[in-house]
Amino acid sequence: MRQWSLFFRKEMLEMTRSYKWLWVPIVFLLYGVMQPISMYFLPDILKHAGNMPEGTIINIPTPTGPEELAQTLGQYDTIGILILVLAMMGILSAERQSGVISMIFVKPISYLSYVGAKWASIIALSGASFLIGYAGAWYYSHFLMSPIPVGAAIQGALLYVLWLSFIGSLLLFVSSFLNSAAAIAFTTIGGAVILSVLSGLLPRYLAWSPSNLSKMAMEFIQTGTTSMNLTAILVLSIGCIVACLCGTVLVISRRQKV
């Protein structure tokens, strides 16, 4: 436990020094706030765009607050995940390439505390960034569109944090066996996309897939309930996260012993 907290503090320090604790939350906040604002002003923007033929009538219903908040999650599904993966793709491979990792494991340090600290720092940064952006989107959707039920919004946020944790764990696992940062980012995002597409195409076979977490979060925000199997998805997602962590520990320990 002492080793873990030491490594965790070291990761936090590194993330602060590389400005990650500043720019990742700010970018999340910007994208979260921009979505409701641009939807709110969309009719005006189109009206002033100018190159419409005379007499064009565009009728876009202004979305309700919950709808807008759910759309923001859709935004985070693409750009948010991209930014998180880009920010943290080097978290393990950079240390391996610079040789720091070999120097660390010269001493009797448990692989679990090392990997666990990396994992916790990924979750801390992505969770905090997401919650800041979500709060911004919530505020604007609430005041520009319509009020959002608090309980449903919090449930949606928790589910989405779990989805981001799953992606963070996948990133850590992928970076345990790949060296190039670009390959790590590509594989992680590709994996997440393939999972989402497959569970959209084959809803019957992948009803419990972790990629349903983000869809379920959107459902919760809009309706307050979900049509999916909540328990099964939660259990499977947490299982996947644990499996990714164990896999990372296993690969790193094998690589260091050789």
Added chain:
Amino acid sequence: MYLATTNIDWSVLAPIILPLIIIQIILMIIAFVSLYKAEATRGPKWVWALIILFVNILGSVAYFVIGRKDA
């Protein structure tokens, strides 16, 4: 030209848009501070300065992800 013909009510617009602009400027300033302090970047510094200045949000993101050497 269109701005002249359409009257925009800034008193309604400003409280909604201003926070967004301020956050963007903060992000830009952080990127510039980091760029100024960095000893070396991937690619010339002045190019990164232009990218941060003119490419709205993703310019700063690109600098932090690609431009910083110690990232």
